[in-house]
Amino acid sequence: LQGWAHVDNTGQEDWDGVSLSLVAGLPVSFIHDLYSPRRRRRPIIEVEEDAAYGAPIVQQGIASGEEIDALLSGLNEADELNAPTPPPAASSRGPRLRKAKAMAPPEAEIADLKLESLDDAFAQSAEVARHKIEMADLYVYAIEHPVTVRRGQSALVPILSTGFGGRQVALYNQNIRVNNPMTALEFENTTGLVLEGGPITVYQAGEYLGEAMLDTLKEGQKSLLPFAVELGCRVTIDHKSRKRGVFRCEIKNGVIHFKSRLEKNTIYIFNNQGGRKELDMYLDHPFESGWDMAQNMPEPVEKTEDYYRYRFSVAAGVVHKFEAIEYGESRQSVQVVQLTDQQLLHYISMDYLNKEVAHKLKDFMALKHELEDVVRELETIEKEIKKIFENQTRIRENLKALGDRPEERELRTRYLDQWKQDENKLKEREDRARTQEEEKKIL
DSSP: OEEEEEEEOOSSSOEEEEOOEEEESOOOOOOOOOSSOOOOOOOOOOOOOOOOOOOOOOOOOSSOOSOOOOOOOOEESSSOTTSOSOOOEESSHHHHHHHHHHHSOOHHHHHHHOOSSHHHHHHTSOOOOEEEEEETTEEEEEESSOEEEOTTEEEEEEEEEOOOEEEEEEEEOTTTOSSSOEEEEEEEOOSSSOBOOEEEEEEETTEEEEEEEEOOBOTTOEEEEEEEEOTTOEEEEEEEEEEEEEEEEEEETTEEEEEEEEEEEEEEEEEOTTOSSOEEEEEEEEOOTTOEEOTTSOOOSEEOSSEEEEEEEEOTTOEEEEEEEEEEEEEEEEEGGGOOHHHHHHHHHTTOSOHHHHHHHHHHHHHHHHHHHHHHHHHHHHHHHHHHHHHHHHHHHHHHHOOSSHHHHHHHHHHHHHHHHHHHHHHHHHHHHHHHHHHHHHO
């Protein structure tokens, strides 16, 4: 493992033989503009373009996985892996590229090295001189040799050259790539140092394999670093779910609460027909709050913030199926006063209620129907009383318009007789209404 620090001299003075220290950590520090006026800016909509597949960041496990037992050679953060320690380069993009080209040794010099692979070049690289200083949660790389960087220019400073523990595995995370797993490096920080996060380039036997992003790792921490797509293996996912039925019912404060058991199956099918080797597969299965894995499921090797991480082997030329079974609960509530006869019969037929509760609910439904009949009767009486009042109002207006002629006196007599009949009906309806109100209170 070789590590390089890219140092930019953005100041106005040259660094001539300065003592350089690099700090790995995450102290809280920021710049806040208190002086510039605030104004709203319109968003800039960029043109969407297809880019190369970016390096995904894999969540680190909360629980430890199995011990890492193999080595993967060749890992460097610099693009020019076969170059010696480079001299400073300018900070602008164009000059920096030209400087980088100038740093590469001529072909004759490479031939004189007589090395079979980049691994030999790494092994013969000069030992990095540094002092490590640990302060609280920070880690300081104190470069022993003086560093010279002209103002406005940059330099690559070697800070690490050592072996590490790791092995090649496969990782499937549907949020990284749906159809294929990723070829990943199971990396363990055995360097004795704090490794600051950044890009890494993976080589094996001198051959370029891919690139990845490393998160900040303390000594002894592990991380999965995807660096390529495993095209020889394809993955399909099938989702199934069902409701297993009510397993608990309780009545509280006039509300019936039902709890149902839900089952959710996620079937991962790994088709390694195009692969030429067995895959040591890690599967990141997302978990949701309120759902638990089935007891007959294998234990995950670790758990991250959002995933259960399982490990299994996928042999070459076979189709491997992994089924994740989860159980959850759904809740349903029904107010007793809104319960219907059909609902009650359904609950009884499904054995959601015991006999005692079912009998009490039947009695309640009978009282509910009686109360509904009383309420309907009261509504009918109120309509009849309203109609009687309207008729009496009409008679009263007609009586005012009648004179003393014989036919008018006869009509007045008929109106008065009808008035008396309405009064009798009104008294009867009011008596019935009082009786129904008393029965309503009793119910």
